[in-house]
Amino acid sequence: MNKELQELSAKIDKILEMQELILSKLSQSTILAKEPIIPTQKLTKKEVSQQKMDEFSLIFDNQHRLQSKFNLATVPQKNRVLEYLRTNEPKVFDGLKRRK
Template sequence: MESELKTLILKVDKLMEIQELILKRLNQSTILTKEPLVNIITLTKKEEKDKQIQENMLIILNGHRLKGQFNLVQKPSPEKILAYLQTNDPKIFDGMKRKEN
């Protein structure tokens, strides 16, 4: 059992040395890859139009519901509606709520 433990400790020490060497070399060099640095996703005109229609549907369907749900003074802007639907963060509507009496 002790011999197995010693061999395991030696292996871990060896791995730590190798990792340290790799990290030092990474700091000194640049890694070249075949993939482009930025992956640009372009949508076709039809896809852009479909996305815009989908966003407009979400804005229309959820505007009044969110106004009632969060007791807002007015219907939130389309940007706030989409931001809430993406994050589900009610802090987006801070400053728009009615004052409680």
């Protein structure tokens, strides 16, 4: 019984050491957010137009795929498609789904 308690105590100590190591590594590292960091400098007209073209291609490529994937009655609007691509939340399409 005493030996088992010592083994358990050693395991708990090892877990606590690992937890301290993980927490120290976490405090030293940078946590990446899902949303990109907005640059402080203004974008040029060329960059703005390129960004809009990229968004348009994302919308065009994914709207029909998302319509069939989520069984939507209509093609989703561009803001809903972009929001889904940013967050991966299917509740963005609530209200557009077909009734069974």
